Amino acid sequence: MRRADRLFHIIQLIRGRRLTTAAYLAQRLEVSERTIYRDVADLQTQGVPLEGEAGVGYRLGAGFDLPPMMFTQDEAKALVASVRMAQAWLDPALATSAQDALGKILSVLPVDARVAAEALAVYAPQGGLSPPAQRTLQTLREAAQERHKIFLNYRDLSEKASERTVRPLGCFYWGKVWTLAAWCEQRNDFRSFRVDRVTYVRRLDDRFRDEPGRTLADLARIDREWSHAQGWTN
Incomplete structure (x- = not known):
């Protein structure tokens, strides 16, 4: 280069x-x-x-910008592949926005790059998240972004049901499963919930602020320390 x-x-x-x-x-x-x-x-x-x-x-620094670099054919193909996979695994609002954004990008590409990208032989057949799980994911994601507490009914892997009020911190994709990382007010601790096992969710009017020991960064630090203690990291 x-x-x-x-x-x-x-x-x-x-x-x-x-x-x-x-x-x-x-x-x-x-x-x-x-x-x-x-x-x-x-x-x-x-x-x-x-x-x-x-x-x-x-x-x-603020106030400085450069015009975007034109995408290469390989970069355009990568965008097409990403959006196709996203259709099955994102919530409806993000999936639609991803498709709209891709359309805008493809519209300004040179003809040869656009044709090559649209002809990409990589597909993601439907069969990812179920419609109910997609709607749940959207509610959780939006609540985390807007810092709203949520109330949810949850059924764990042993089919034990519980009701929780939590502070949603972030949604994580693990291949075929989405989980919600949250601070659980009932347990007074961090908890993870599989999105496809949330049977009911409601965003509450109550908002929350970051508090020491209850943030996503705190959860990440705890996970790193635990992994180090188990000898999983150098």
Whole structure:
């Protein structure tokens, strides 16, 4: 890759994330971190408002933008494949938005790239989430985004039923199963719920704020510590 192209890619990668580390950039661009540090310093000298520092991460300052790079045929194919798979496994609102976004992207591609992408021989037949599970997923996702507590009826793998009021923190896709990570107010602890085993869900008017020990970051930290204790990480 030419250096000019690499500099352009660095800006594109940084502007697509909240905080981007040199290690991430080096991995994506297949260069050393030392090269990334030098490239970032050169971009800053040229007036690109890259904020941050080595060892922490970088972000693009407000008010700076570049026109998007045109998609290659392989990138367009990857988008088509992703949206086709998403149709079966996303909730209805996101699936529709993904299809609409893909249509906008394909409409501005050169004819040869658009034809190649639409002819991609990768398909995702229906048979993913059931319609009830899709609607449940949408309710959970929207509640997590808008910070609303939810009430749900749940039936676990042993068919034991329970009622919970939880703070939805995030929805996770595990291949053929979606789970909700949440803070359960009945158990006063983190819990995960399989979306397809939620038999009833209702978004409550009550909102919640992040509290120490009850956030998604806290759950991730606990999981990392547990995995380390089990010897699953280095």
